[in-house]
Amino acid sequence: SFEGTIVWESQDLQGLVSRNLHKVTVNDGGGVLRVITAGEGALPHEFMEGVEGVAGGFIYTIQEGDALLKNLHSRPRRLLDHISNLHEEDALLEEESSLYDDIVFVDVVDTYRNVPAKLLNFYKWTVETTSFDLLLKTDDDCYIDLEAAFNRIALKNLDGPNFWWGKLNWAVDRTGKWQELEYPSPAYPAFACGSGYVISRDIVHWLAGNSGRLKTYQGEDVSMGIWMAAIGPKRYQDSLWLCEKTCExxxxxxxxxxxxxxxxxxxxxxxCGDPCRCEARGG
Incomplete structure (x- = not known):
């Protein structure tokens, strides 16, 4: 799959004609390449600087045409197989949920770009069904030392209202998996990396109460930082929430x-009391 932006322009500056793009009809043919027009002010200034108009086009060449035709012809069968696999996966998830009560199902299509919406739905569920003072968010591929977290909360008095504890700050990516086209600033508001952070109950209630109005961005951690900029929580920066796969x-x-x-x-x-190493013990 491909996700990105294609910009094309004429090499002949004399032939570059300005036009009112609101009167241009764009037809993507219903294919995998989606073409849209950007209204005035929709894109960051640096994207549009020096652009006087739009003219030109692009040419692409299909490699391995036979393989493409085979892929197209097998699409109905693959679609049925995919739907069958989804039903099997849903059944397994339902079975685990009924057995261990460890999964919350929300009405959101499960794609990476929808994770911020999933997060807001989770916060709504949390407010409606549980009682808590602090909430720890993490991912299912993370090592989390809950005992150490509780000890640190007690040691550092990490509680109180409007409180956010994590490893904060990140730059805006314009390319790659975390490409951001919705947020025009070159720097995000401070946000915590997703391996783990803790927020106070009142913040969760605010997020849940405003979930229908909060705009989502390219990832849930980025979105969280932008949402938090509106309420200015008391931040506690802690490097022990690791953002990369390493053991300390x-x-x-x-x-x-x-x-x-x-x-x-x-x-x-x-x-040994340490997930990173185990010293040899004498007999």
Whole structure:
């Protein structure tokens, strides 16, 4: 799949004619390439600087045409197989949820770009069904040391209203997986990396209460930072919430592990008190 922006312009500056794009009809043919017009003021200034108009086009060449035709002809069968696999996966998830009560189902299509909407739905569910003072958000591929988190909360008095504890700050990406085209500023408001952060109850209630009005951006962590800029929480910066896959003694979280790797980390933690290393013990 491809997601991105294609910009084309004439190499002949004399032939570049300005036009009212509101009167231009764009037809993408219903294919995989979606073409839209950008209204005045819709794009950041640096994207439009020096652009006097739009003229030109692009040419693409299909490689391996036979393979493409085979792929197109097999699409109905693959679609049926995909739907069947989804039903099987749904049944397994329902079974796990009924057995362990560890999954919350929300009415959101499960894609990466919809994760911010999933997060808001989760906050709504949390407010409606649970009672708490602090909420810890993490991902399912993360090592989380809850005992260390509770100890740190007690040691540092990390509580109170309008409170946000995590490892904060990040730059705006214009390309790649975390490409951001909705937020025009070159820098995001401070936000916590997704391996783990803690927020107070009143923040969760505010997010849940405003979930229908909050705009979502390219990821849930970025969106969270932008939403938090509206209420100015008391931030506690903590480097023990790790943002990359690495192991450090005393870490509160670390992301991007497989289930097997997480099992090994916890074996070391239980055996030696440290998930990163296990010193040899004398007999």
């Amino acid at each position: 003694t005393g870490m509160l979280s670390s992301p991007q592990y497989s289930p097997q790797e997480l099992t090994q980390l916890w074996k070391l933690k239980e055996l």
